Amino acid sequence: MPDTPLLLASASPRRLELLARIGVVPDRVTPADVDETPLKAELPRLLARRLAETKARAVEAPGAMVLAADTVVGVGRRILGKPADAEEARRFLTLLSGRRHQVHTGVALRLPDGALRQRLVSTTLAFQRLTDQQINAYVETGEWQGKAGGYAIQGRAEMFVRFLSGSHSNVVGLPLFETAQLLRGCGWLRP
Template sequence: MSQTASPAPEPWVYLASQSPRRHDLLTQWGVRCEPLLPDPDEDAEALEAVRPAEAPAHYVQRVTRHKLDAAVARLQRRGLPPGPVLCADTTVALGRDILGKPASKADAQRMLQRLAGRSHQVLTAVAVGHKGQVWQALSRSQVTFGEWSSADIRRYVETGEPMGKAGAYGIQGLAGLWVQRISGSYTGIMGLPAFETAQVLRAAGLRLL
């Protein structure tokens, strides 16, 4: 009598990120996400502080690893069942200048005025921790904006879309109307690179399609 093989278990991770884009991308890729967000008394913003003369690639990988370490400690502190923990961080770099999340609308306008009509780098680091091991990867992409008028930038900032986003824009939103070209990973620019994420998840033992 032939036996039917049992289906492979659904891959899942603890997602230590508040980004709805990362959650949506993982869901599209067939990975179930369990949120593992910071406690109210955790100073998550402090982890994103830039050190003097720090290179953008080093910065984004360091921040991601610190976020992962904090998330793994959070998992253990809460007594949750063990499982793979995924963290990611994205930064925008104009040369060696790191453009993080804007602190205000005026800050967002200043950032976008610097990026208008120029090319810049988007770096996204991803890390997975599981069973005492860590796997990491880095995605590098280049984005070129066409010219933005000051009025266009003001109207875009007033939509609220730039707030909470590295470099003060989201490529998947209205800012895409000014993107002349990209080189690299579109999902990496969104905040979670498909290829690199699949690499670290498979290394951690998850079976993906």
């Protein structure tokens, strides 16, 4: 399948950058337009898995493979999406201050025959205790905009991380090891 076109069902520039790190350049980027609202009592990890699958199936791509992903930040059962405004970003960072949380990314690869292969990757992080001054300074950077949980680990927020267990690229938005395994498993990516 190395000659099969690969579509990325994501508008995230971070996912494109991450794929480039492992030598993967999609033939086309076609963001999937899906409702990302969690279902009642849906757990963060299950939401990430469901949304990745939904996005992979939403894109019309006859004869192509579709790669989709969705990243969800969870504190226990609570889902922290993309903050709507600076005040919500402050609330998220206050909640994350001094405690552990999880970042879950669902990755789905739809093959040309419609078969779906999936992975779910979870990474645990702990932030240091953040002062109001640190939170306000971070929010002022605007780096939180469009980021699940209200922070970007690939930016200034990395200095807040006192513990990380799992995949760093997962926290950025796409677990590279698992994504490469999916692409290798169907013969698209060579070793």
